[in-house]
Amino acid sequence: DIQMTQSPSSMSVSLGDTVTITCRASQDVGIYVNWFQQKPGKSPRRMIYRATNLADGVPSRFSGNRSGSDYSLTISSLESEDVADYHCLQYDEYPWTFGGGTKLELK
Amino acid sequence: QVTLKESGPGILQPSHTLSLTCSFSGFSLSTYGMAVSWIRQPSGKGLEWLASIWWNGNTYNNPSLKSRLTVSKDTSNNQAFLKVTSVDTADTATYYCAHTPLTRVLDAWGQGASVTVSS
Numbered sequence: 001d002i003q004m005t006q007s008p009s010s011m012s013v014s015l016g017d018t019v020t021i022t023c024r025a026s027q028d029v030g031i032y033v034n035w036f037q038q039k040p041g042k043s044p045r046r047m048i049y050r051a052t053n054l055a056d057g058v059p060s061r062f063s064g065n066r067s068g069s070d071y072s073l074t075i076s077s078l079e080s081e082d083v084a085d086y087h088c089l090q091y092d093e094y095p096w097t098f099g100g101g102t103k104l105e106l107k
Numbered sequence: 108q109v110t111l112k113e114s115g116p117g118i119l120q121p122s123h124t125l126s127l128t129c130s131f132s133g134f135s136l137s138t139y140g141m142a143v144s145w146i147r148q149p150s151g152k153g154l155e156w157l158a159s160i161w162w163n164g165n166t167y168n169n170p171s172l173k174s175r176l177t178v179s180k181d182t183s184n185n186q187a188f189l190k191v192t193s194v195d196t197a198d199t200a201t202y203y204c205a206h207t208p209l210t211r212v213l214d215a216w217g218q219g220a221s222v223t224v225s226s
Contacts, residue, residue: 032212044213044216045216049214055214089154091213095168096144
């Protein structure tokens with residue numbers, strides 16, 4: 001199975017920060033990486049698809065990037081509504097695999 | 108507008124079979140390139156992809172659950188189904204179904220169904 005190593009597992013943040021979360025794929029997954037946001041008690045919401053594309057309705061302060069086997073989600077100028085858990089997913093190859101998740105917490 | 112909703116037993120005993128239904132609207136599982144996926148999440152933990160069923164009947168299961176998983180669909184009634192046999196406490200989780208077209212993988216999710224395995 002392809003491993004998606006996500007870091008950090010948690011992060012203490014302040015409003016207005018620029019936050020970057022990374023997933024490293026254990027083998028080539030091309031562009032087939034999505035990022036999801038999940039708030040407590042809610043279902044995940046797709047934020048980024050195919051590594052770099054902003055999903056419908058997602059604020060432009062969110063962006064996705066790829067550098068080789070490293071995939072990153074960046075939130076510029078963090079707002080309170082962005083405090084949540086974030087998950088990456090590779091869907092290049094079955095079984096699809098998620099990263100372990102990153103929990104953003106306010107300082 | 109795509110919507111999905113999971114339904115299930117809530118609680119079941121170890122060794123029993125878990126049966127979940129995903130009822131959806133806004134798309135058809137007979138449309139080329141369409142699929143429904145199942146994902147679960149134990150409380151406080153990460154997401155685990157379980158299975159996907161595609162418009163053409165092809166299914167893909169997570170081998171970590173060995174042969175305990177079965178996915179199926181009822182295209183006429185816009186439903187997809189997940190069965191997990193021989194459940195134990197490790198199967199306690201919230202189970203989600205998600206809209207999975209080829210070009211928009213997991214772009215819409217149901218609200219989740221909480222499942223507790225307990226004697």
